[in-house]
Amino acid sequence: xxxxxxxxxxDLESGAPVRWDNLRRGLYRFRSNTLSMVGLSALLxxxxxxxxxxxVVPFPEDAEGALHVTExxxxxxxxxxxxxxxxxxxxxxxxxxGTGLAFRVGFVxxxxxxTIGVSIGGIAGYFGGWLDEILMRITDIFLTVPALVLAIAIxxxxxxxxxxxxxxxxxxxxxxxARLTRSLVLSLRExxxxxxxxxxxxxxxxxxxxxxxxxxVSPIIIKMTTDFGxxxxxxxxxxxxxxxxxxxxxxxxxxxxxxxSYFPDEWWIATFPGxxxxxxxxxxxxxxxxxxxxxxxxxxx
Amino acid sequence: MNLRYYLMRRIFxxxxxxxxxxxxxxxxxxxxxxxxxxxxxxxQATPEIRxxxxxNFGLDKPLPVQYLTYMQGIFRGDFGESLYSRRDVFExxxxxxxxxxxxxxxxxxxxxxxxxxxxxxSAMYRNRIPDHISRVISLFFVSFPAFWLAMIFQTVLGxxxxxxxxxxRFSIVEAPPNTVSGLxxxxxxxxxxxxxxxxSLRHIFVPALVLSFSAxxxxxxxxRASMIETLEKDFVRMERAIGIPYQLIITKYxxxxxxxxxxxxxxxxxxxxxxxAVLIETIFDWPGLGLYAVxxxxxxxxxxxxxxxxxxxxxxxxxxxxxxMLYGVLDPRIRYG
Numbered sequence: 001x002x003x004x005x006x007x008x009x010x011d012l013e014s015g016a017p018v019r020w021d022n023l024r025r026g027l028y029r030f031r032s033n034t035l036s037m038v039g040l041s042a043l044l045x046x047x048x049x050x051x052x053x054x055x056v057v058p059f060p061e062d063a064e065g066a067l068h069v070t071e072x073x074x075x076x077x078x079x080x081x082x083x084x085x086x087x088x089x090x091x092x093x094x095x096x097x098g099t100g101l102a103f104r105v106g107f108v109x110x111x112x113x114x115t116i117g118v119s120i121g122g123i124a125g126y127f128g129g130w131l132d133e134i135l136m137r138i139t140d141i142f143l144t145v146p147a148l149v150l151a152i153a154i155x156x157x158x159x160x161x162x163x164x165x166x167x168x169x170x171x172x173x174x175x176x177x178a179r180l181t182r183s184l185v186l187s188l189r190e191x192x193x194x195x196x197x198x199x200x201x202x203x204x205x206x207x208x209x210x211x212x213x214x215x216x217v218s219p220i221i222i223k224m225t226t227d228f229g230x231x232x233x234x235x236x237x238x239x240x241x242x243x244x245x246x247x248x249x250x251x252x253x254x255x256x257x258x259x260x261s262y263f264p265d266e267w268w269i270a271t272f273p274g275x276x277x278x279x280x281x282x283x284x285x286x287x288x289x290x291x292x293x294x295x296x297x298x299x300x301x
Numbered sequence: 302m303n304l305r306y307y308l309m310r311r312i313f314x315x316x317x318x319x320x321x322x323x324x325x326x327x328x329x330x331x332x333x334x335x336x337x338x339x340x341x342x343x344x345q346a347t348p349e350i351r352x353x354x355x356x357n358f359g360l361d362k363p364l365p366v367q368y369l370t371y372m373q374g375i376f377r378g379d380f381g382e383s384l385y386s387r388r389d390v391f392e393x394x395x396x397x398x399x400x401x402x403x404x405x406x407x408x409x410x411x412x413x414x415x416x417x418x419x420x421x422x423s424a425m426y427r428n429r430i431p432d433h434i435s436r437v438i439s440l441f442f443v444s445f446p447a448f449w450l451a452m453i454f455q456t457v458l459g460x461x462x463x464x465x466x467x468x469x470r471f472s473i474v475e476a477p478p479n480t481v482s483g484l485x486x487x488x489x490x491x492x493x494x495x496x497x498x499x500x501s502l503r504h505i506f507v508p509a510l511v512l513s514f515s516a517x518x519x520x521x522x523x524x525r526a527s528m529i530e531t532l533e534k535d536f537v538r539m540e541r542a543i544g545i546p547y548q549l550i551i552t553k554y555x556x557x558x559x560x561x562x563x564x565x566x567x568x569x570x571x572x573x574x575x576x577x578a579v580l581i582e583t584i585f586d587w588p589g590l591g592l593y594a595v596x597x598x599x600x601x602x603x604x605x606x607x608x609x610x611x612x613x614x615x616x617x618x619x620x621x622x623x624x625x626m627l628y629g630v631l632d633p634r635i636r637y638g
Contacts, residue, residue: 035433035436035437137317137318137321138321140318140321141318141321141322141325142325143617144318144319144322144613144614144617144618145322145610145613145614145617146572146573146575146576146579146613146617147576148576148577148579148580149576149579149591149594149609149610149613150610152579152594152595152598153326153329153330153594153598153603153606153610154329155598156598156599156601156606157329157330157601157603229444233444233446236446237446237447237448237580240446240448240449240580241580241583241595241598241599242599243598243599253446256446256448256449256452260452263452263453263456264456264457264460264461270449270452271453274445274446274449274450274453277446277449278444278445278446278449281444281445281446282440282441282444285440285443285444285518286440289436289440
């Protein structure tokens with residue numbers, strides 16, 4: 001969040017001193033918010049794990065299709081801290097190798113959904129009229145069906161696999177961003193500084209990118225952060241159903257599905273991937289909850 | 302502009318959305334790279350058999366014709382038949398919908414019963430220890446993958462401890478209560494059948510509890526925020542000044558005002574929980590729309606999926622209208638127009 005705001009910091013034209021001040025105050029509030037600092041630290045650790053996992057895990061080949069049938073279904077031990085699955089793959093290695101995948105999946109979904117949603121919501125809010133009417137009715141159509149059901153249908157139609165999961169979820173995730181952006185643009189359009197820009201004859205592009213979007217960034221970032229965890233959760237759910245990543249991909253949801261029939265006797269197969277999902281989603285939620293306090297002080301008093 | 306006019310207009314406005322929705326799902330179903338006919342006809346099917354299949358289901362006609370035929374059917378209550386099981390989709394929807402509805406209502410009930418008090422406590426002890434605890438607890442629970450938690454609850458509470466049944470809506474050996482609404486709890490009450498009521502409640506409790514977790518955080522958060530906003534109003538200060546007990550102020554005056562915002566979130570959550578039910582139903586073998594949707598998706602059987610999405614669309618739109626109506630009950634100042 002710091003990087004995005006600081007791009008405006010030296011920009012005198014768009015009210016830099018005020019932004020500087022807001023940023024400093026925001027950072028202070030963020031640092032004094034224990035929960036969000038815990039969330040951020042946990043996420044940083046998870047990122048480090050995702051990056052170094054391929055080099056440090058004991059059995060990197062187990063993240064692919066390796067088979068060690070002689071070592072199947074072993075309980076957690078010093079060799080296999082999280083035990084082994086039905087074909088003898090080391091679950092510790094697979095869970096750690098899955099971290100990077102979960103990050104990529106969440107990132108792609110959120111970036112795609114934000115791009116589509118902000119464009120559609122921004123156009124609808126800024127230009128108004130019949131364009132607004134059409135775009136918002138389309139958005140409404142997506143909002144009348146539970147995202148998960150539509151994502152399941154789209155992913156099933158496109159064919160199983162992690163790429164199609166990401167496409168399917170992004171295609172149902174954008175309406176929230178569109179609604180949010182539209183409401184932000186609608187209120188910003190009435191602000192005196194936007195009217196002033198209109199008055200001196202600034203082009204639409206300039207008004208949108210220089211005056212409206214920079215002021216709409218905070219709520220969008222809050223939503224991206226809180227949605228990230230839930231996007232990871234949704235992708236894992238599709239993996240669990242069997243529509244997402246296919247074995248032997250070390251995707252956490254698919255791993256839980258794999259261990260389901262061995263639960264509770266070989267409890268470790270499904271338990272550890274589930275805990276990994278929880279840890280990642282919890283960290284994102286802590287961070288998102290804290291960011292909400294910082295960037296939108298009215299939300300929490 | 303009275304209430305009846307407002308209601309009529311709202312109901313009328315659902316129609317274009319539902320038509321759009323049917324076009325969307327129809328496009329998903331027909332423009333897919335997957336091969337539903339191949340899957341349904343089986344791997345040994347000759348080209349002739351596939352062709353017969355295609356003709357029987359009208360898949361050989363141009364798309365707009367197919368769409369119109371489908372829509373004509375819907376208005377007659379005919380949602381087509383499953384490519385896979387050859388069963389009538391409308392009959393299936395009628396059978397599965399009450400199960401999902403009952404589960405979602407129960408989950409919303411549990412989430413409200415747990416979430417609203419948590420939000421009230423948070424607001425009363427704002428930024429103090431109870432507030433932080435309730436915040437962490439709600440974030441803690443909302444972060445669990447529901448299907449994973451469901452699996453663990455089912456095993457530990459059901460299989461290991463034997464406290465609750467491990468799946469389904471009702472006992473396999475006994476007959477469910479006489480079908481009136483299809484909601485077993487309601488039907489048991491109507492039939493004054495205490496055994497059935499107890500059995501239904503035991504079956505629904507764990508699935509509904511796990512499902513409720515995903516709504517807990519947002520209900521707690523919005524209750525807290527709107528309680529705090531209301532607590533700062535002048536009328537609260539006045540009531541405290543004239544000596545009305547604080548407890549009474551909270552329950553009778555503040556909560557009622559704050560509940561309007563909570564109601565919005567509860568109704569939004571109703572939709573999300575119906576979606577979340579998809580996963581819970583898969584774990585608990587709950588014979589509802591979600592299980593039906595997953596099974597149909599896995600076999601690329603799009604006739605049921607189109608029916609399911611349209612049913613969801615109708616339910617969602619109805620809930621939105623009901624929510625707007627309830628605002629008026631809670632806040633008499635709101636006028637519809």
